[in-house]
Amino acid sequence: MLAELRPGQSIELLQELHILTREGRLNQDSRRKLKQVYHLYQFIEPLLAEVSQGGHVPLLADHGAGKSYLGFILYDLFFKQLGRGEIYGIEWRAELVQRSRELAAQLGFERMRFFDMSVADAAAAAQLPERFDIVTALHACDTATDDAIAFGLQKQARAMVLVPCCQAEVAACLRQSKALALSRTPLAELWRHPIHTRELGSQITNVLRCLHLEASGYQVTVTELVGWEHSLKNELILARWTGTKKRSAAERLGAILEEFGLRHSLSARFGLTT
Template sequence: MTAPRPARRPTESRRRGKGSESQDAAVLAELRPGQSIELLKELHILTREGRLNQDSRRKLKQVYHLYQFIEPLLAELAQDGHAPLLADHGAGKSYLGFILYDLFFKGQGRGRIYGIEWRADLVERSRALAQRLGFERMEFLNLAVADAAGREAGLPERIDIVTALHACDTATDDAIAFGLHKQARAMVLVPCCQAEVAAQLRGSKALQLARTPLAELWRHPIHTRELGSHLTNVMRCLHLEASGYQVTVTELVGWEHSLKNELILARWTGQRKRSAAERLAAILEEFGLTGALATRFGMA
């Protein structure tokens, strides 16, 4: 009677196979239905093996969370056969634009995305990727945000939605000015590096300390930076409300994912709030910013 054979141990390749299958399932569970795996690989959000590291998971989480705010706006605008037009300012590598196209515009069969970016190499890279993927209704323009509203930029007279994800410093203000000029139905903004107001506060600090105890709020450099950032976004919201938009301010994602996390969502109502304009003018005056910033915030 022969002794029973010992149970066969799984080979290393089999063990790797099962682990690979579970990793693939975990990655797919984090993606949106219908999301192009090939696109995410091209954007280097997924590795060539289809893996998702911590940094790319954080980036994907930010873009998906922003998509949750933008998709209902697009769906509303796409009713009755309208072809939505979206301009993405400070597009960078166009993560947001490509994912919006993949998840919404591709299935609609209409509408167009304009990616606006001043770095020529990123524009060329995005154009090549759009061509490879057959994303025919994506257009990339090598422009500074401040120049995009001009007629020579070649953009349509009206744009439905303006987005700016981490557009640095005054580029967010330029995106707002662009949206106002193009009569945007909505603006979705995540400001970044708000340095201009802090610089103005620093320049007038000695005078303001003598004039008002409120200047203690920006007496120390770290407070100057933080107050300048906060004050900038407050004035942006008032500027939008005074221009006829309903404004909501919330978090983009958890603070552990991004320190620049404030999301400003503005929807056109046509109701220009006089009280918002009055408060904006009062804030500019109180902080000694009228001379430098009144024009930027529509108060000239």
């Protein structure tokens, strides 16, 4: 067995996901992909073990699932051995959802469910459970990460694991108010040039998300998913429910929106009234 693989891991699964070749080999791109998923698994596995205590049946929602690499690996390494619990993969591209359903049936992964819908629509979907224990969103683009957070809040998730991607909304808002901001504060030089607008917008977005989660009763840890040589979209936000809603986080969230001229356009997205 290849040194990179975990004991008991399904070779058939890795071949179907094109992580392993039919000859059972890894190429450089696959090795990088496998390392990223394993690294994320190291963060999620302790959360799953915790919520599974006492015979609890863990439910996990994977938003923006794509080809469901993460969901299949989680099922193979954790849910299969546990013998209970379900994974719900949510993806808007119908052809990927159908392929995932076929692969789950082929492998006998009976407790995997796949739904063709957007992240934004998932919270109101009648076919999904009222509560989830863990919500993941790996590279859910732009506001889909915020939709995943809103989903997790509504479903009273005990933990959320988020790797944001392509944060464009805040940058667009910064561009709209750039002239006014330049006349008001020298700090607007931080986003005067387009490339800086994009980078700062991405940074602000994730800071606002963390404050939103803290204000909503979660303890938040931010780290990198894997080394920067593997992925430029590399920030991992790990939120665990504590029930302690930080008023100071809500106040700072409002202050940042105000400072950057974003309050009117983004207050509702981050749980604040205008």
